[in-house]
Amino acid sequence: MIPTTYLTELATYTKDKIMKVVVNNTVEITSFYIRQVSDHTVELEYMIPHGSVVTAELIELRSNSDVVVSSNAVYIPITSDTIIKQKMKVSEVTV
Structure with missing residues (x-):
C-alpha cells in the first residue's frame, strides 16, 4: 500500500507541473482562482x-x-464568463 503522504507528494508534483489551461487548442488561460492540493x-x-x-x-x-x-x-x-472547477485525485490502483 502506498502511504497517503507519498500520494500527496505526487499530487503536489502534478500541481506544480500545471501552468496553463488550453481550451480547444486555441485559448490559453494562465491565471487560476485556485491551484492547490488537498489530501492527495x-x-x-x-x-x-x-x-x-x-x-x-x-x-x-x-x-x-x-x-x-x-x-x-x-x-x-460558454454563454457567459464560466468558472470551471476541476479535480484530479492521485490514488493507488491494485491489481
Whole structure:
C-alpha cells in the first residue's frame, strides 16, 4: 500500500507541473482562482471568458513547455464568463 503522504507528494508534483489551461487548442488561460492540493487531490479553479470560445470541447492542462498533463473531451457552452472547477485525485490502483 502506498502511504497517503507519498500520494500527496505526487499530487503536489502534478500541481506544480500545471501552468496553463488550453481550451480547444486555441485559448490559453494562465491565471487560476485556485491551484492547490488537498489530501492527495489536485484542485483547480479557473475562468473561461465569454467570447473566447462558443463551446469548450477540449480542455488540456499543460506545463510551461506545452507538455499535456491532462486532456479531457467536454461539451460546455460558454454563454457567459464560466468558472470551471476541476479535480484530479492521485490514488493507488491494485491489481
